[in-house]
Amino acid sequence: MSEPRPPRPPLSHLAERFAIDRRRFLMASGGALGAAVLAACDSMGPKSAARLLRFAERKNESLERVLFRHTSMDVPAAGAKAAGSHFPAYFISKHVPVWDEATRGVWRLQVGGMVQRPLSLSLADLASLPRTGYRLDHFCVEGWTAVATRTGVALADLARLAGVQPGAQYVDFESFDDDYHESWDIDSAMHPQTLVVYAQDGHYLNAAWGAPARIYSPVKIGYKNTKYLTRIMFLPRRTGGYWSDQGYEWYGGV
Amino acid sequence: MKKRHHAVVRITHWVNVVALTIMVGSGLRIFNAYPAFARRGETFCCYPFERKPIPASLTFGGWLAGARNWHFAMMWVLVVNGLVYLGFVYTHGEWRDLVPRRGIVRDAWEMVRFYVTVRKDHPRQGKHNALQRLVYFSFPIVGALAVITGIAIWKPVQLAWLTNLMGGYVWARYWHFLAMLLLVALTFGHVFMVFAVDPYSMVAMVTGNYKERWSPEERNARPFVHLLPQPEQPNSPSP
Numbered sequence: 057m058s059e060p061r062p063p064r065p066p067l068s069h070l071a072e073r074f075a076i077d078r079r080r081f082l083m084a085s086g087g088a089l090g091a092a093v094l095a096a097c098d099s100m101g102p103k104s105a106a107r108l109l110r111f112a113e114r115k116n117e118s119l120e121r122v123l124f125r126h127t128s129m130d131v132p133a134a135g136a137k138a139a140g141s142h143f144p145a146y147f148i149s150k151h152v153p154v155w156d157e158a159t160r161g162v163w164r165l166q167v168g169g170m171v172q173r174p175l176s177l178s179l180a181d182l183a184s185l186p187r188t189g190y191r192l193d194h195f196c197v198e199g200w201t202a203v204a205t206r207t208g209v210a211l212a213d214l215a216r217l218a219g220v221q222p223g224a225q226y227v228d229f230e231s232f233d234d235d236y237h238e239s240w241d242i243d244s245a246m247h248p249q250t251l252v253v254y255a256q257d258g259h260y261l262n263a264a265w266g267a268p269a270r271i272y273s274p275v276k277i278g279y280k281n282t283k284y285l286t287r288i289m290f291l292p293r294r295t296g297g298y299w300s301d302q303g304y305e306w307y308g309g310v
Numbered sequence: 311m312k313k314r315h316h317a318v319v320r321i322t323h324w325v326n327v328v329a330l331t332i333m334v335g336s337g338l339r340i341f342n343a344y345p346a347f348a349r350r351g352e353t354f355c356c357y358p359f360e361r362k363p364i365p366a367s368l369t370f371g372g373w374l375a376g377a378r379n380w381h382f383a384m385m386w387v388l389v390v391n392g393l394v395y396l397g398f399v400y401t402h403g404e405w406r407d408l409v410p411r412r413g414i415v416r417d418a419w420e421m422v423r424f425y426v427t428v429r430k431d432h433p434r435q436g437k438h439n440a441l442q443r444l445v446y447f448s449f450p451i452v453g454a455l456a457v458i459t460g461i462a463i464w465k466p467v468q469l470a471w472l473t474n475l476m477g478g479y480v481w482a483r484y485w486h487f488l489a490m491l492l493l494v495a496l497t498f499g500h501v502f503m504v505f506a507v508d509p510y511s512m513v514a515m516v517t518g519n520y521k522e523r524w525s526p527e528e529r530n531a532r533p534f535v536h537l538l539p540q541p542e543q544p545n546s547p548s549p
Contacts, residue, residue, distance in 0.1 A: 128468045130466075203350075303373075303376065
């Protein structure tokens with residue numbers, strides 16, 4: 057009978073050494089992870105990722121276009137209160153953009169590009185066209201929503217009036233708020249809830265909300281909806297936009 | 311030396327660490343553009359910190375558009391990675407170590423009793439103890455909730471049925487936020503226990519290898535107690 061004695065095979069030595077390395081490894085990896093997190097905080101991420109992000113954006117757009125239906129309509133919650141005077145005002149000019157009739161003449165909305173009959177409509181012309189109105193959600197890119205009743209002319213009606221040609225796949229909405237504009241895919245533009253709006257909550261638009269007319273559709277995020285409208289151009293290719301050129305999604309679908 | 315985690319589990323685990331970190335950081339940056347839930351002109355019942363932005367140091371993306379681009383790209387990594395993990399765990403039978411089984415409440419209670427030193431010896435409950443099972447099982451469920459509520463606020467018009475299921479856009483946004491908080495809380499609990507009880511599991515999640523005598527059961531480890539492994543014991547008398 058022999059005494060049990062602790063065998064010390066070399067493997068166990070290795071394991072013990074490994075145990076210390078493990079602690080070092082943990083500390084090193086913890087430190088590296090911490091440093092990486094600190095470096096990443098509030099940053100825009102690595103520059104090289106920009107191409108990947110653009111690729112993802114294009115893929116997302118394709119998916120969003122597949123999901124898109126003209127029959128999907130926005131219906132605000134029944135109990136939702138209208139934002140009324142709480143509806144935010146937003147423009148890029150230094151001051152509220154106001155159409156100055158003295159220097160620019162009477163405001164008219166131009167409809168042009170790939171159309172058979174270019175239109176030039178005064179506010180009175182617009183108001184005399186068949187009226188479409190909806191109580192609609194507004195989805196701002198910042199994350200807030202607001203409910204308002206929007207009244208105007210369905211863009212699809214204007215397009216029929218102008219006789220849009222089949223090659224027109226995009227629409228650009230221009231404004232007199234500096235160089236603000238945004239271009240859309242034609243599908244979203246022809247959604248029944250896409251309106252050339254001249255009244256909000258039953259009153260003609262005021263200057264803070266985009267007078268005399270603006271585009272509004274719940275199928276696009278707020279920034280795609282050009283205010284202070286001057287011209288609607290039907291085009292064969294997309295023309296970017298004020299915010300989409302700066303990094304916001306061009307499609308901006310809801 | 312025992313194989314504890316399959317390569318698929320290890321890779322999806324670390325991809326998830328990166329994806330989730332970026333999703334949370336960019337999500338908080340997006341949230342900061344309107345750190346509130348109320349519809350304009352209304353009030354919201356259930357968020358006491360309205361209008362108080364999250365500290366910028368906890369956010370990622372730099373600005374709203376940057377954060378949105380990261381969020382909408384990384385969401386695919388998160389979803390695909392999650393599906394690969396779940397698919398693997400399902401087809402390889404690993405789910406048996408993860409789903410709650412009969413007696414889980416009693417087992418969890420035994421773990422709590424051990425951690426508060428009422429019970430002296432570490433309960434032996436298989437690969438993962440009951441508390442771990444509860445966390446590891448909840449994680450994909452809460453993750454799925456985060457994804458579904460995320461889709462609801464991404465497409466509130468085209469997928470209005472989904473958004474309405476969540477109680478509308480305002481509530482969907484709120485549930486998305488809560489799902490994120492829950493994921494962060496579960497992650498903090500998990501990471502705390504890794505460092506305080508079983509740092510060797512970190513090796514296992516990197517190399518896949520583990521030794522029985524490193525385990526909390528063998529060390530009788532509570533948080534910050536018995537962190538070092540047991541010395542190797544002679545297992546049989548030599549002839």
